[in-house]
Amino acid sequence: MPKSTGKQAKKRQSRIIPRIEKLLTEQTSVILQAVDEKLSAQDKRMEEKFIAQEIRMVASVDKRLAKMEERFAKSLDELTKTIDKFLKGLTDIEQEFTFMKEDLKRVKAVLREKLGVSLD
Numbered sequence: 370m371p372k373s374t375g376k377q378a379k380k381r382q383s384r385i386i387p388r389i390e391k392l393l394t395e396q397t398s399v400i401l402q403a404v405d406e407k408l409s410a411q412d413k414r415m416e417e418k419f420i421a422q423e424i425r426m427v428a429s430v431d432k433r434l435a436k437m438e439e440r441f442a443k444s445l446d447e448l449t450k451t452i453d454k455f456l457k458g459l460t461d462i463e464q465e466f467t468f469m470k471e472d473l474k475r476v477k478a479v480l481r482e483k484l485g486v487s488l489d
Contacts, residue, residue: 480486 477488480488
């Protein structure tokens with residue numbers, strides 16, 4: 370009798386093992402699918418967070434750039450005003466010099482005519 374019990378146990382075992390393998394395969398598939406879904410959801414949340422962070426960073430950079438452009442425009446405006454004042458002063462000096470040259474020519478002409486002295 371022990372021999373027949375061993376054979377029966379082997380038969381039962383040979384029928385049970387494929388069923389257990391099938392159940393394990395199904396269970397593994399369900400677990401893997403659940404893990405994939407969790408990872409996909411996590412990926413979505415991470416991507417949304419990265420996008421939100423990128424938007425905040427771009428907004429911050431835009432604000433800084435706008436402030437820098439404003440300071441640059443102000444500096445350029447001040448520089449332009451300074452150059453304009455300088456050029457006006459230079460133009461005034463050139464005009465004054467031109468007037469003084471003409472006055473000196475007239476004085477020389479009067480000296481030459483009245484006193485007969487040539488200063489050239």
